[in-house]
Amino acid sequence: MTAAGEAHAPSWYADSVPAVALRQPLTGDTTADICVLGAGYTGLSAALTLAERGYRVVLLEANRVGWGASGRNGGQAIVGYGCEVDTLEHLVGAEDARALFEFSRDGMRLLRDRIARHQIDCDWRDGHASVPIKPRQERMLRAGLIDLAQRYDYPLQWWDRTQLRGQLDSPRYRGAMFDPHSGHLHPLAYAQGLARAAEAAGAVIHEQSPVLQLIRGARPQLRTAHGTVTADHVVIAGNAWLEGIAPELESRIMPVGTYIGASAVLGQARAQSLIRNDMAVADVSWALDYFRLSRDHRLLFGGQASYSALPPPGLRGVMTRRMRAVFPQLADVELEYVWGGYVDITRNRAPHWGRLTPNVYFAQGFSGHGIAAAGLAGQVLAEAIAGQAERLDVFERIPHRPFPGGRMLRTPLLVAAMSWYKLRDALW
Template structure:
C-alpha cells in the first residue's frame, strides 16, 4: 500500500486551511528523556481533546506529533459539525442491543457541545458558524430524514427542523434537492484553526507538544515508554491517536481499518450577492448519498466543496477535475469561478463504520476509525478517555465493547473489497434505491 509520508513534514500540506492558519509556529522536536502522566501520540482532534481534558484536571501531558499539529484529517476535512456516528443509533440498537444503543444515544450529541465549550473557554478564532443541513436528493432520502428526526428526538435531540421542497430553496440555492433536515446544533468552522487553538489551550494548561517527533515504537510495561528518533517519553498512560497516520506503529491496530482519501476544493472569494444566492443562511450542507458531497462558505466567503473517496490513501492526480463536476452539478452558475485551492486528506474507515476505542494492557489506550464522522466524535473521545483514565470508565467501555473486525482477506484485500462496496452504494445513490 502506498502511504502518505508524515515524518519530518515541516509544513502542512497545501490547502486553504494551511494558507489561512492563525498560527504557523513550529513546535520543537523531542530530544532526550521526558516523563509525563500521559503521553499522547497524534496531535489531531482526538489527541488535543484528550490532552486538554487531562491537562485541565492537573495531569502532566506530553503530545508527540509525527509531523505538524493537525497534519492529518483534523486539519484538512470539510469543517462540519455533524452529530451522531457514521452508523446511526437505530443501527447500533439493532446490532448490539437496546442498552448499548441507549448509552451511545446519550453520547451522540455531546461532541458538538464539547467543541463549542472549548472554543468559548479559550476564545479560539475558527470562524464558527451555526446550523447544518442534511439535503435529500430524492424522495426516499427525504423519508429517511423524517425517520432520522424521529430517531434523534427519541434520544433527546430537539434542535431539528424538516425542510420540504418549498423550504429547502430558502437555505440552498440549487434545484438539486427535494428537501432536507436542518440541525440547528450543527455548524461549521475552520478545522485547522480549531486544532491549533486547542493546542494553544493545552499549552496554557501546562501541556507540552512536540512536532516532527514520530513515535517509532512503544515499550509496554508498568510505565510504558514511547520512543522517537531522538528521544523517549516515559508515562503512566499512553493514548495512541494517530488514526490513518500510524505508519506501522501498531500493525494489529492498523489491520482493523483502512485509510481513505477525500477531496476538497476552495474557490476564490465570492461576491456577497453570490454567497447569498448559494447559501442564504450561511449553513453547511451535506447530501444523503453514500458517497456524499458536502459544502459550506468559509469565513472569507469562499465555497469549500468536498466529496469523492479514494481507497488505500492514493492521491488523485487532479482533485479539482474530480470535484468541479460535483460542484457544478449543484451550482451551475459557478462555471467560470476560479478554484484557488485543491487538496486531499485521509480518514480511517472501519468495517462496521463505528469508531474503535480500546486498551492494550491496562495503560495503553487507543481511539480511531471515525469513518467520516470524526469532528464531533473525536471531541467526545477526549472526554470519555480522560474520564476512563481517572477511574470513570463506563462510557469508554461501551465503545470498547463494540466488535472490532479486521477487513476480510487482510491488508491485500482491503482496498478492492471496500472499493467494490463503494461502487455498489454509489449505484444505489444514482438509482435512488
C-alpha cells in the same frame, strides 16, 4: 497529500491561519504521567483534559498540530457518529445506543464550550442540513428524523423543497433534515486553538517527532528516532497514520482519501445568495458532496472519496463539475485550491475506542464524523485514565472486526464494495 514529516498540505485552511513556529522536537529521554501520540482533535482533547486535571502530559506529533484529518477536513461538526443510530442498536442494544447518542450530544456541547472558554477564533457557524437527492434518500431521512425525535429526544426540522430553496439556491435536492445544534468551523484554526489551550494548562507538545515504536509494559514507552517518553499511561490517537505502531488497531480501520476544494472569492453578496443562512450542507449519498461558505466568501466544496488510497485522476476537473452540478450558477467559477487527506473508517462505521492494555488507551474510526466526536473521545479516554471509565466502558462494548484480506487485499476488496454502493446511489 503530503508525506509524513512535512509541513501542512497546501490548502485554503493552511493559507488562512497565522503561521505558528515549530514546536521543539523530542530529543533525549523523558518521563510523564501520560504520553499522547498524535496532535489531532483526539490527542489534543485528551492532553487538554488531563493537563487541566494536573497530570504531566507529553504529546508527540509526527508533523505539525492538525497535520492529518483534523486540519484538512470539511469542517462540518455534526451530532452523532459515522453510523446511524439503528446500526448502534444492532451492535449494542437500545439502551447503550441511547447512551452513545447522548454522549455525542455531550461532544457537541464540549466543542462549543471549548471554543467559548478558550476564545478559539475558528469561524464557528450554527446549522447543518442533510439533503436527499433520490426519493429513497428522502424516505430514509424522514424516518430517521421521526426516530430521533421519538426515541432519542432529539427533534430536528424537516424542510420541504420550497423551504430549502429559501436558504439553499440549488435545484438538486428534494428537501432537508435541518439540525440547528450542529454547525461548521475552520478545522485547522480549531486544532491550533486546542493546542494553545493544552499548552496553557501545562501539556508539552513536541512536533516533528514521529513515533517509531510502542513498548508495552508496566510503564509503557513511546520511542522516536531521537528520544523516548516513559509514562504511566499512553494514549494512541494516530488514526489513519499509525503505520505499524499497533497492528491490531490498524487492521480495524481503513484509510480513505477525501478531497476538498475552495472556490475563488465570490464576494459577500454572491456567496450569501448560495447559502443564505450560512449553514453547512451534506447530501446522503454513499459518495457524498458536502459544502459550506468560508469567512472570506468562498464556497468550500468537498467529496470525491477515494477508497483506493490514490487521488482520483483529473481531481480538480471532477470536483469542479460536481460543484457546478449543485450550483449551476457557478459555471464561471473555478476552484482556486484543491487538497485532500485520509480519514479512517471502521467496517461498521461505528467509533472504535478502548484499551489495548490496562495502561494503553486508543480512539480511532471516526468514519468522517470526527470534529465533535474526536474531542469527546479525548475527554472520555482522559476520564478513564483518571479513574472514571463508565463512558469508555460503553464504547468498548461496540464490536469491531478487522477488514478482510490483510494488508495486500483489503483495499481492493473495499474498492469493489464501494463500487456497488455508488452504483446503487446512481440507479435508485
